[in-house]
Amino acid sequence: MKKQLARSKKLWKIGDPAYNTHYFDFNLDGELIVKEGNNTYTISYLAEKLGTPLEIYFPFIVEERVEDLMDLAGYLIKKHQYSGEFHYHYPMKVNQNKEVVMALIGEGANVETSSYNELWLVKKMLEQGTFNMNIRILCNGPKTEKYMILIDELQHRGLKITPIIEGPNELKLLQYSRYDVGLRIDMPVKASSHWNKEIDRFGFTAEEVMELKPFKHLKILHYHVGSQIEVEDDLLVPVRYALEMYHKLWQKNPSLDTLNIGGGLPIPYERTKTVLLERLLEKLLTLLKTESEKYNMPHPNLICEWGRYMVAPSQITVYQVMDNKLVTHKKAAGKKWLILDGSFMNDLPDVWGVNQKFSIVPTSNKNDKNLTSVWLAGASCDSDDIYVGNNGKLMLPDPDLVEDGKPYYLAVLDTGAYQDPLASHHCMLSSPAKIIAQNGHIMVLRRRETPDDVGKYFGW
Numbered sequence: 001m002k003k004q005l006a007r008s009k010k011l012w013k014i015g016d017p018a019y020n021t022h023y024f025d026f027n028l029d030g031e032l033i034v035k036e037g038n039n040t041y042t043i044s045y046l047a048e049k050l051g052t053p054l055e056i057y058f059p060f061i062v063e064e065r066v067e068d069l070m071d072l073a074g075y076l077i078k079k080h081q082y083s084g085e086f087h088y089h090y091p092m093k094v095n096q097n098k099e100v101v102m103a104l105i106g107e108g109a110n111v112e113t114s115s116y117n118e119l120w121l122v123k124k125m126l127e128q129g130t131f132n133m134n135i136r137i138l139c140n141g142p143k144t145e146k147y148m149i150l151i152d153e154l155q156h157r158g159l160k161i162t163p164i165i166e167g168p169n170e171l172k173l174l175q176y177s178r179y180d181v182g183l184r185i186d187m188p189v190k191a192s193s194h195w196n197k198e199i200d201r202f203g204f205t206a207e208e209v210m211e212l213k214p215f216k217h218l219k220i221l222h223y224h225v226g227s228q229i230e231v232e233d234d235l236l237v238p239v240r241y242a243l244e245m246y247h248k249l250w251q252k253n254p255s256l257d258t259l260n261i262g263g264g265l266p267i268p269y270e271r272t273k274t275v276l277l278e279r280l281l282e283k284l285l286t287l288l289k290t291e292s293e294k295y296n297m298p299h300p301n302l303i304c305e306w307g308r309y310m311v312a313p314s315q316i317t318v319y320q321v322m323d324n325k326l327v328t329h330k331k332a333a334g335k336k337w338l339i340l341d342g343s344f345m346n347d348l349p350d351v352w353g354v355n356q357k358f359s360i361v362p363t364s365n366k367n368d369k370n371l372t373s374v375w376l377a378g379a380s381c382d383s384d385d386i387y388v389g390n391n392g393k394l395m396l397p398d399p400d401l402v403e404d405g406k407p408y409y410l411a412v413l414d415t416g417a418y419q420d421p422l423a424s425h426h427c428m429l430s431s432p433a434k435i436i437a438q439n440g441h442i443m444v445l446r447r448r449e450t451p452d453d454v455g456k457y458f459g460w
């Protein structure tokens, strides 16, 4: 029994902090569980009770991750006698659900908005008394007139809010603002990431920056290279480049005191290599320290906007296998299609959009000895609504060997980042129901959409 559990944990890479799966385990019945202190949640039980497809969000995971980052940063700053401050800003675009944002700011995260609508949520929280005046806000994204007016309004109210200038028009509007502003640079250093484009439309090049007249109150130099940067050096090399520009800007703008290195810390979705936060942060701080001392300038405050890293592990999506059939193409002979009751295209759109991989774990270990090669098919009629694993390879329990009458559930892990905001309703399928599991209680955040609910999006 014990041996089988240990084998299953190893097989599905459960219980391993390197993969952010230390919140998960299998219980003595071989069922996948999530442990929050003394509370445990059995995934198959929740799926049976509430139906599938089902999204389960665990706020404690987000809270622990923010806390760990802050503790680590505090410890390393002391250890290296770093004289700048560390501030974590949560980029709201990664997952704007209220329960996610609340969990983050409750633990001391600051925020970064990418649109007028996101900043409007900040105003709403402020008016509801759930937003502390000490929470710092950075504003990226297109500075529409409404956005600018709201930034101005919140600055007047005394909020610590800093717009980041991303283009020429914004420069005109903000260069001489009497409030703090930030400037985004176009980072020419390339990283191995889908999002690191050769041609980037954001920010100012080095040549452009050198020609800028002094600002009235430049506070932050910002860059964002891309998301899911899987090579440690690719996260460090841009720092050196940015610091060189920071130094030149600082000579003309002595109010500049903060470097914002954006997002990009990866999630080991594929359960292979991973960037270790502790090692990265230590390297970041020592690099900033030695380089700024070479330039004879104060250690800059450091801002990180790691979004995916913070929230992806806090949510899972559970599907039921509805049917299966053999893949007929001879290139895939012997494989089985498992047909799910939810859609990749709709619920996990990055599978379709950027060929994202996820770790997929059966909610019971009963059939771990009967794995077979499968491809997964989503519930929409679209031939793109499939998931074929890494290089077309995915091993899961053989559906024909799952005990008759027992539902066969699959949990997709790390679905808390970017999937909800991009979700859609192809074939008019309902979104998964969404629940929150906290302090031993289950609350429904989004009930299963009825045809009427979905019809409303299309004017019915």
Ligand SMILES: *Cc1c(COP(=O)(O)O)cnc(C)c1O
Pocket (backbone or CB within 6 Å): 091, 093, 094, 112, 140, 224, 226, 227, 228, 262, 263, 264, 265, 305, 306, 307, 308, 309
């Ligand atoms: C999207 C974005 C982030 C978050 O990126 P992650 O890869 O999720 O860490 C941070 N900063 C800016 C400016 C962004 O556009």
